[in-house]
Amino acid sequence: MRLRRLALVCVSVSLVGACGLVPQGGGTERRTVTVWLMKDSASKDFLERFTEEFERTHGDLDLDIRIQEWTGIGEKVQAALETDATGATDGPDVIEVGNTQVPQYVEGGGLLDLTLESLRDWGMRDWLPGLAEPGRQRSTQYGIPWYAANRVVIYRKDLFQQAGIEAPPRTHEEWLTATEKLNSSGNQGIYLAGQDWYTLSGFIWDEGGDLAQEDGGTWRGTLDTPAALRGMDFYRRLQALGKGPVDADEEHPPQTGVFAEGRVAQIVAVPGLARAIVQQNPGLDGELGFFPVPGKSADRPGAVFTGGSDLVIPNNTDARDGAVAVVEALAGAKWNTELARTMNYVPNKTTLAQAVAGEEGVAAMAAGAAQGRATPSTPEWANVEADNPIKEYMTKALTGADPATEARRASRRITEALAVPFG
Structure with missing residues (x-):
């Protein structure tokens, strides 16, 4: 969920419409739909234009859009979902939540089932x-996709040219070959920290594996499957072509700073970080390019972890029809593509990718997002990340320990964490 903080426009805004039921001309009562959106998810201008058109085309509805901070939002949303509708006249009717947060809100039964709306005309097949x-959750749709962001490869065009690499690699093997060439010029072919488990996840998914799987209602860690071990082996081969620390993740030290020093040819990161790199090293302005994380074959990019937001509706809303109308508009093609263009996001559907085709970094994200995945869909996954055994496993596998043995140990720890009720 850090990915959404990399939006290129960061504005906090509160657009307040009429509150309560306000009699209008002819005796028609106007209703207010209260919408909670997260800070930096949309620009002030976007929200103003959306509100103006929505209220104009929905003559009986007013919007009350309230911007929320990410810090402490989980507890605030849970409290809103647990409030009885009869005493929640000022509560939210639509809430933006992080995509991986939806399972924890479903757990308490506080979200409205939106399956019928999704199946009817919201184009869920293309999400x-x-x-x-x-x-x-179990074929019931509670969260409606809104926008996404994911990792790509940020690379130095000049270093690729110097190494004789005419086009970005499209397969794992091409990527290894290109990175070896880049190393030969005295630079790091790639900077990849040893505990970048989000990037590892994509390689595991490419091989048909997963971090954990559910069987009969019970979740268990699956890093020790042959597919997951193949993903770790590719990570090991790629990581060895640079000087990334094996006992730290991509934030320690921040890989943007390492890249900005000028001796690194590639990093795996969200494209928004390119601005931070150029700010630290203006000499790289115009030299940075982007391509999707390569896959096993050239016909499609590699799988990537997808961050972003879904829209949900609380069960306790007293404005159900109005809330559904807001979600339909925000997630619909017109406003979703407008949001993507404004904020440099990936639209919520693969069929809308052309809306960001003119922006190299976002286009690379969109190509990867079509193969994107998220962490296991259970609220207990938060227990895993709290004391992440995947990171320790990666370090041990990269420093000579037997990967299969360490994967079994890490999988047991994941299974144990997933057995503890969240919260």
């Missing part, structure tokens, strides 16, 4: 899987 899957 990005990394947004849609976390919003779905």
Whole structure:
């Protein structure tokens, strides 16, 4: 969920419409739909234009859009979902939540089932899987995909040219070959920290594996499957072509700073970080390019972890029809593509990718997002991340320990964490 903080426009805004039921001309009562959106998810201008058109085309509805901070939002949303509708006249009717947060809100029964609306005319078949899957529990859709962001490869065009690499690699093997060439010029072919488990997840998914799987209602860690071990082996081969620390993640030290020093050819990161790199090293302005994380074959990019937001409706809303109308508009093609263009996001559907085709970094994200995934769809996954055994496993596998043995140990720890009720 850090990914959405990389939006290129960061504005906090509160657009307040009429509150309560306000009699209008002819005796028609106007209703207010209260919408909670997260800070930096949309610009002030976007929200103003959306509100103006929505209220104009929905003559009986007013919007009350309230911007929320990410800090402490989980507890605030849970409290709103647990409030009885009869005493919640000022509560939210629509809430933006992180895509991987949806399962924890479903757990308490506080979200409205939106399956019928999704099936009817919202185009759910084209939704990005990394947004849609976390919003779905046992074939019931609670979270409606809104926008996404994911990792790509940020690379130095000049260093690729110097190494004789004419086009970005499209397969794992091409990527290894290109990175070896880049190393030969005295630079780091790639900077990849040893505990970048989000990137590892994509390689595991490419091989048909997963971090954990559910069987008969019980979740268990699956890092020790042959597929997951193949993903770790590719990570090991790629990581060895640079000087990333094996005992730290991509934030320690921040990989943007390492890249900005000028001796690194590639990093795996969201494209928004390119601005931070150029700010630290203006000499790289115009030299940075982007391509999707390569896959096993050239016909499609590699799988990537997808961050982003879903829209949910509380069960206790007293404005159900109005809330559904807001979600339909925000997630619909017109406003979703407008949001993507404004904020440099990936639209919520694969069929809308052309809306960001003119922006190299976002286009690379959109290509990868079509193969995107999210963490296992259970609220207990938060227990895993709290004391993440995947990171320790990666370090041990990269420093000579037997990967299969360490994967079994890490999988047992994941299974144990998933057995503890969240919260």
